[in-house]
Amino acid sequence: MLQVLLLNEGKTLTGGEELLDRPGPKWIDVLHPTEELMQRLGERYGLHKLAIEDCLHLDQRPKLEEYPNHQFIVLQGFTSQAGNVCDLTLHEHHFFLGQDWLISVHELPYEGLEAVRKRVQDEPQATIGRGLDFVLYLLADALVDRNFPILDRFNEELEDLESDVFENTRSEQLQRIFELKRALVTLRRVLSPQRDVLGILSKRGTPNVQERTALYFRDIYDHLVRLYEQIDAGRDLLGNVMDGYLSMVANRTNDITKQLTIFATIFLPLSFITGFFGQNFDVLTRQEFFWVMMVSVVGLPVALMFWFKRKQWI
CATH class of the missing domain: 1.10.287 (Helix Hairpins)
Structure with a gap:
């Protein structure tokens, strides 16, 4: 599925592949990429074969690679189910940034991307009119900022779990502790390397990224630093919960032994x-x-x- 947003005479035109031949800056969004579609886009815009191959395999590490006429960027984000914060869904997005075009490729629908699309349609001059690198900033910012509510829910559950451990220690709490630990490790493994990617985009002189847009990427970099700090704080709190659980179990065992x-x-x-x-x-x-x-x-x-x-x- 391919959707094109084209800036034409101050307005945003929305359509399919028929807009690819129209002049003007355009954002091309590809949902559920196929090899045939990516090959067509590769021939039209000179996409590198290695980057196209990466788009068809959703197991890439966050990275930025420079090719002769474009940059290839891989960013990732998470969503979680309302009932279980540990039930994480990984959203891997691939971006091709050229001089007057931006191609985004992803396998799953993403709420943040839909919000950016609506903003581009409603405010064409303030978004795509400022350059395709600014649209890339909006997409990257949506991927990163959607992780804050997840970590907030993590911290709330850890605090509740800590209180529950000292009030009524149960065996199922240990299983939940390990579930939270695995989820935090997954978040850290994915979000940590993205700081390097955003660090490169925030520097001056990056091809196809204007100097004024680099400042906005620096803001995303700061958000990733905050996320990383929250993850570390969550790991420390999780360690405290684990120590508290083991201490309560040991105290209960000592009480039973004393009574016997x-x-x-x-x-x-x-x-x-x-x-x-x-x-x-x-x-x-x-x-x-x-x-x-x-x-x-x-x-x-x-x-x-x-x-x-x-x-x-x-």
């Missing part, structure tokens, strides 16, 4: 008393020894309980 030890200590002298007075001797069958045994059986556990209380063992 107390019960064993109480019943140990009782076992001795019943064993001693249960011996088959005539002298132990007298009535006075029977009452000595009964008093010992009742009094000794009570005395032990008072002693444990005084020692604050129970």
Whole structure:
């Protein structure tokens, strides 16, 4: 599926491949790329074969590669399900930036891209009229900024999980901790290398990127630094939650062990008393020894309980 947004006489024209021959700056968006379509675009705009091959395989690392007449840029972002923040969907977007054209290639629909498309249609002079590099900035900014709500939800769940661990420790909390850890590792692995890409785009002298637009890419770079700091803070908080969980489990185990030890200590002298007075001797069958045994059986556990209380063992 191919959609073209063309700036013509101050207005944005929207259509398909029929607009590719029209003069003027144009943004070409490709959803669900096919080899045939990418080959046609490659022949028309001189796209490098290696970049076209990368577009057809959605496992690329965020990067920026320069070719004779264009830059090839790979950026990635995430969306998550409303019910489970760990259920992340990776959105990999490929961009070809030329002098008067921009090609965006992606496999999945993306809400941020639709918002940029609507803005270009509503404000053509303020967006595509400023250059295709500015449209690339809008798309990159949408990919990056959509990660902030995800990390905010991560932090909220970690705080709630930390409180829950100290109030009521359960085995399923450990499984959730590891799910959150894996998700944070995925976010860090994807977002970290994008700082290098945005760092290059924010420098002066990058082909097809105007100096005034480089300032906007610097703003995205700052956002990525903030995201990285949030991820590190989340990892530290996750470590605290894990330590708290292990501490609570250890304390519970110690309490159980202490209670069992107390019960064993109480019943140990009782076992001795019943064993001693249960011996088959005539002298132990007298009535006075029977009452000595009964008093010992009742009094000794009570005395032990008072002693444990005084020692604050129970």
